Amino acid sequence: MDTVALSRLQFALTSMFHWIFVPLTLGLSLLTAYMETRYVRSGDELYLRMTKFWGKLFLVNFALGVVTGITMEFQFGMNWAEYSKYVGDIFGAPLAIEATMAFFLESVFIGVWIFGWNKISKKAHALSIWLVALATNLSALWILLANGWMQKPVGYVLRNGRAEMTDFWALLTNPYGWLKFGHTLSSGYVVAAFFVMGVSAYHLLKKNQTEFFTRSFKIAAVFGLASTILVATIGDFHAVEVAKTQPTKFAAMEALWETQKNVGYNLVIIPDTVKECNTFEGPCVPGLLSYLAFHTADAEIKGLKAFPKEERPPVLPTFWSFRLMVLLGFAMMLLSLLAVIYSKRRTLEAHPLFLTLMLFSIPLPYIAGQLGWVVAEVGRQPWIVYGVLKTSAGVSQSISTVQVYASLLGFTVLYGALGAIDIYLLSKFAKQGPDNDLSALLKQTK
Amino acid sequence: MEFQIIWFILWGVLWAVYFMLDGFVLGTGMLHPYLARNDQDKKILINTVGPVWDGNEVWLLTAGGATFAAFPKTYALMFSYLYTALLLLLFSLIIRGVSIEFRGKINNDGWKKAWDMGIFIGSALPALLLGVAFGNIFSGLPMDAAGYHGSLLQLLNPYGLLTGALFVLLFLTHGSLYVCVKTEGDLCDKSSATAGKLWPALLLVAVAFLVATAFATRLYDNYLTTMPLLVVPLLAVAALIGIKVFLAKGKPLAAFASSCVTIVMVVFTGVIGLFPNLIPSSLDPAHNLTIYNSSSSAYTLRIMTVVALVFVPIVIAYKIWVYRVFRSRVTADTVMKNEQAY
Numbered sequence: 141m142d143t144v145a146l147s148r149l150q151f152a153l154t155s156m157f158h159w160i161f162v163p164l165t166l167g168l169s170l171l172t173a174y175m176e177t178r179y180v181r182s183g184d185e186l187y188l189r190m191t192k193f194w195g196k197l198f199l200v201n202f203a204l205g206v207v208t209g210i211t212m213e214f215q216f217g218m219n220w221a222e223y224s225k226y227v228g229d230i231f232g233a234p235l236a237i238e239a240t241m242a243f244f245l246e247s248v249f250i251g252v253w254i255f256g257w258n259k260i261s262k263k264a265h266a267l268s269i270w271l272v273a274l275a276t277n278l279s280a281l282w283i284l285l286a287n288g289w290m291q292k293p294v295g296y297v298l299r300n301g302r303a304e305m306t307d308f309w310a311l312l313t314n315p316y317g318w319l320k321f322g323h324t325l326s327s328g329y330v331v332a333a334f335f336v337m338g339v340s341a342y343h344l345l346k347k348n349q350t351e352f353f354t355r356s357f358k359i360a361a362v363f364g365l366a367s368t369i370l371v372a373t374i375g376d377f378h379a380v381e382v383a384k385t386q387p388t389k390f391a392a393m394e395a396l397w398e399t400q401k402n403v404g405y406n407l408v409i410i411p412d413t414v415k416e417c418n419t420f421e422g423p424c425v426p427g428l429l430s431y432l433a434f435h436t437a438d439a440e441i442k443g444l445k446a447f448p449k450e451e452r453p454p455v456l457p458t459f460w461s462f463r464l465m466v467l468l469g470f471a472m473m474l475l476s477l478l479a480v481i482y483s484k485r486r487t488l489e490a491h492p493l494f495l496t497l498m499l500f501s502i503p504l505p506y507i508a509g510q511l512g513w514v515v516a517e518v519g520r521q522p523w524i525v526y527g528v529l530k531t532s533a534g535v536s537q538s539i540s541t542v543q544v545y546a547s548l549l550g551f552t553v554l555y556g557a558l559g560a561i562d563i564y565l566l567s568k569f570a571k572q573g574p575d576n577d578l579s580a581l582l583k584q585t586k
Numbered sequence: 587m588e589f590q591i592i593w594f595i596l597w598g599v600l601w602a603v604y605f606m607l608d609g610f611v612l613g614t615g616m617l618h619p620y621l622a623r624n625d626q627d628k629k630i631l632i633n634t635v636g637p638v639w640d641g642n643e644v645w646l647l648t649a650g651g652a653t654f655a656a657f658p659k660t661y662a663l664m665f666s667y668l669y670t671a672l673l674l675l676l677f678s679l680i681i682r683g684v685s686i687e688f689r690g691k692i693n694n695d696g697w698k699k700a701w702d703m704g705i706f707i708g709s710a711l712p713a714l715l716l717g718v719a720f721g722n723i724f725s726g727l728p729m730d731a732a733g734y735h736g737s738l739l740q741l742l743n744p745y746g747l748l749t750g751a752l753f754v755l756l757f758l759t760h761g762s763l764y765v766c767v768k769t770e771g772d773l774c775d776k777s778s779a780t781a782g783k784l785w786p787a788l789l790l791v792a793v794a795f796l797v798a799t800a801f802a803t804r805l806y807d808n809y810l811t812t813m814p815l816l817v818v819p820l821l822a823v824a825a826l827i828g829i830k831v832f833l834a835k836g837k838p839l840a841a842f843a844s845s846c847v848t849i850v851m852v853v854f855t856g857v858i859g860l861f862p863n864l865i866p867s868s869l870d871p872a873h874n875l876t877i878y879n880s881s882s883s884a885y886t887l888r889i890m891t892v893v894a895l896v897f898v899p900i901v902i903a904y905k906i907w908v909y910r911v912f913r914s915r916v917t918a919d920t921v922m923k924n925e926q927a928y
Contacts, residue, residue, distance in 0.1 A: 199926070203687035206640060207680040213650055214676055217665025224665075228658020229882040233890060236651035240897040243644045248901075248908055251637035254926050259911055302658075304883045536666035538734040547673050554677060558684060565691055 146544040147219040161205035167332020168198045169273035176266045193574035223534030230305035238282035246275035288317025292385045319378040326370040331505040333364030338502035341495040361479035368473040383433035387442040389519035392458040398443040403429040453521040461514040468508040589887035590877040593656040598857035602850040604645035613761015615709025634768040659880035660864045667734040682708025690928040714750045721749025726868030745802035755788040763842040805859025822851035
């Protein structure tokens with residue numbers, strides 16, 4: 141492999157690993173903040189115990205999200221120096237703003253939250269976790285605006301041998317970035333919802349602290365249902381934006397080879413990339429794909445063959461990742477709906493099979509999120525900035541394959557160990573369940 | 587004032603603040619196996635930096651982000667040229683962060699010992715690497731039109747290592763003074779005694795650094811043309827002496843303030859000497875990376891200036907509030923009472 145392939149592999153590995161922790165942080169920070177607010181308002185100690193228990197799991201996960209995030213900022217310069225030189229004038233800004241506006245807020249107030257239990261008022265303490273939640277969500281906004289620019293470059297001009305920013309407002313209001321933000325953010329909420337429901341299901345199956353876990357489950361179920369609907373709705377608009385701005389990615393997502401009007405949607409497709417056609421298609425819903433792409437049934441969609449081969453993304457990973465992501469999305473929507481129904485009827489414990497299913501569904505939104513990133517990033521190839529700069533032109537010129545092999549090995553070993561430790565700690569604390577002895581804690585909180 | 591100059595100043599300030607704030611975290615991390623007599627002491631030491639370490643590390647991320655946004659060419663070349671060194675820095679910072687966070691999660695001797703090792707290595711290595719990196723930036727990197735001609739081993743030249751030693755000693759002293767300010771009794775006594783023992787070594791290395799800088803770098807050129815600037819290195823020396831004076835008087839807080847000033851002034855001394863370069867070339871001055879040939883467009887710099895003017899004061903305000911909230915000393919009692927403590 142050359143430095144381009146190795147650097148791509150390393151970026152994929154490190155960003156996908158980072159993305160194991162971030163989505164849970166995005167959603168669980170909000171849920172924890174909500175629980176603590178309920179405690180502050182009602183004085184109900186059950187909510188304090190919830191805050192403590194889910195907060196403990198939140199912190200284990202949060203730590204890895206923070207440390208693996210530094211890698212991302214370093215790598216643009218380390219492995220993608222030509223890219224950074226070429227687009228730094230516009231791409232560097234959102235990253236620097238993310239650090240100033242979000243990272244400080246998040247890292248400072250997480251410290252306040254952990255260590256502030258007996259130092260600040262209850263309200264100020266609850267406010268600190270809200271600030272953490274706000275900051276992580278803000279951080280996601282800036283990084284996704286940056287990524288949105290790579291997908292749909294706006295507000296720049298090619299000048300002095302690089303892309304220079306001419307319109308910050310365009311960067312800030314890039315619809316691609318905002319749709320991506322909404323879609324990604326709500327997918328993080330789904331991760332948190334399924335995490336809380338899954339862990340609660342484990343304890344409900346064991347008849348352990350049923351009041352505590354029934355209520356936790358219910359909060360997560362409502363949050364989960366709202367979030368799965370949100371992901372799908374924004375995802376639909378996101379796909380329209382992709383069809384409009386990234387025709388090659390859209391064609392690959394749907395394995396559409398020929399340019400057609402009034403395109404139907406085939407529920408099952410088996411693409412053949414050698415013969416450049418699909419070996420199986422059907423059953424078909426007429427006009428649906430055109431409708432999904434442009435929100436009108438007779439719209440024309442460009443097929444892959446309309447583009448030179450070297451400008452098409454790898455079809456199979458883009459296609460299969462997208463299909464599977466959508467399938468998982470609908471499955472999770474259905475599960476969340478059932479979860480809300482059983483919660484409302486207070487019949488969760490009467491459905492052990494469903495609880496078991498929910499326990500084993502914890503990985504589903506994680507997988508869907510990773511697949512989503514595969515669609516976004518593999519589907520953008522061969523471009524690093526769509527239509528502006530090829531990925532192969534972005535790699536650092538000064539690095540050698542030996543260096544990148546070594547760093548890739550280092551990341552694999554280090555991240556492998558961290559992942560194992562994280563899973564160990566999370567499952568240990570999750571199984572342990574909440575602490576019943578709150579007397580010490582109550583003395584601390586003023 | 588030109589935007590490039592504003593961002594050069596901000597660049598220097600970000601690095602200086604980062605070293606001042608993470609310096610005592612790195613120092614405490616390096617010293618904790620030596621200062622602590624038992625597990626409870628270790629817990630206290632780690633909890634002195636517990637609420638603030640993460641926020642302090644963000645200054646490094648911001649310094650990196652600001653370099654990217656304001657001087658993208660410097661960011662790109664610096665990070666790719668120093669690939670392996672930065673990779674080691676990254677790994678050690680990751681290990682430090684995880685070690686601080688996870689050490690107290692399970693009450694088991696083997697578990698804690700492993701993370702203690704992580705905290706030590708994750709603190710010592712960044713201090714050394716950052717020093718070596720800045721030493722090499724001060725003296726210039728071997729770069730020209732064909733690219734970079736250096737290697738990891740070449741970074742470990744005498745001047746680079748001397749700067750590395752300076753950073754390690756600065757942070758050790760800084761950390762021991764911080765520990766003394768933040769703890770009570772034996773821990774505080776032992777750490778202030780440690781600072782006293784470290785100080786002569788620090789002075790020696792600092793003097794050696796100031797002398798070697800005259801031979802290995804061109805940092806002094808700016809001072810020779812603009813004499814009033816000499817007040818910065820003089821302040822660094824005065825603050826360094828101040829550490830010893832305040833320690834002898836039994837005023838650890840003032841000694842800690844002095845070490846803060848020392849670190850900031852040492853960084854400023856180097857950065858002022860670099861101007862208008864960000865990274866000089868050791869091969870050919872025509873290939874120096876300057877604030878002019880590596881900066882973003884005026885438009886981007888203007889936007890970023892507004893962002894910095896709005897958000898940096900806000901950050902500083904809530905940081906000061908946080909340091910006030912956690913101003914009390916960390917004792918065995920406070921550490922044991924909070925089960926979320928590290």
